[in-house]
Amino acid sequence: xxxxxxxxxxxxxxxxxxxxxxxxxxxxQTVDPAEVIIIDDCSEPAVLDEVNAIxxxxxxxxxxxxxxNEHNRGANYARNRGIFAAVSNYVxxxxxxxxxxxxxxxxxxxxxxxxxxxxxxxxxxxxxxxxVDGRGDIIARQFGGGGIEWREDPRVxxxxxxxxxxxxxxxxxxxxxLRRKFxxxxxxxxFHQAI
Numbered sequence: 001x002x003x004x005x006x007x008x009x010x011x012x013x014x015x016x017x018x019x020x021x022x023x024x025x026x027x028x029q030t031v032d033p034a035e036v037i038i039i040d041d042c043s044e045p046a047v048l049d050e051v052n053a054i055x056x057x058x059x060x061x062x063x064x065x066x067x068x069n070e071h072n073r074g075a076n077y078a079r080n081r082g083i084f085a086a087v088s089n090y091v092x093x094x095x096x097x098x099x100x101x102x103x104x105x106x107x108x109x110x111x112x113x114x115x116x117x118x119x120x121x122x123x124x125x126x127x128x129x130x131x132v133d134g135r136g137d138i139i140a141r142q143f144g145g146g147g148i149e150w151r152e153d154p155r156v157x158x159x160x161x162x163x164x165x166x167x168x169x170x171x172x173x174x175x176x177x178l179r180r181k182f183x184x185x186x187x188x189x190x191f192h193q194a195i
Contacts, residue, residue: 004109005089006033009082011075012096013041016050023058025099030106034088035063038096039078042069 131140
């Protein structure tokens with residue numbers, strides 16, 4: 001399988017089954033991420049034991065790293081910790097209770113490559129999402145980055161790929177954005193940890 005230059009960052013807290021489903025959706029990608037970083041935000045000891053076992057299980061097919069926060073600091077702290085630990089050029093965020101469709105990474109990386117060929121600005125790429133009920137039936141669709149507040153910054157090209165969302169071919173969550181890592185990432189802003 002092809003490996004793309006993407007680190008997937010998954011913050012989690014007291015979740016077992018949803019985390020396993022999220023990791024299964026990564027394992028089913030048409031391209032493998034270079035690494036998956038799970039950040040456990042100080043789950044209860046019994047849950048952490050299960051999270052360790054899940055990380056170990058998925059390490060057989062994915063390059064998985066588990067980081068454990070000593071104190072509960074919130075999902076945004078965990079995301080930022082994952083950004084700093086990432087070694088890939090791109091970082092994709094997946095909440096531990098969300099899933100990706102199998103071609104999510106392949107399509108998004110291809111769209112970013114196409115956008116990058118136009119100029120040399122750093123890229124933030126956000127795609128759409130489906131919301132599903134307990135049976136898996138789609139109850140809402142959001143595509144093309146709608147509802148996300150974009151900070152205008154002339155140094156960053158914002159790539160909202162509406163084509164990825166056409167015809168229900170793409171699924172990701174509000175936090176499932178690919179961010180290009182670059183030297184000025186901290187100056188452009190990380191996730192606000194107090195939220």
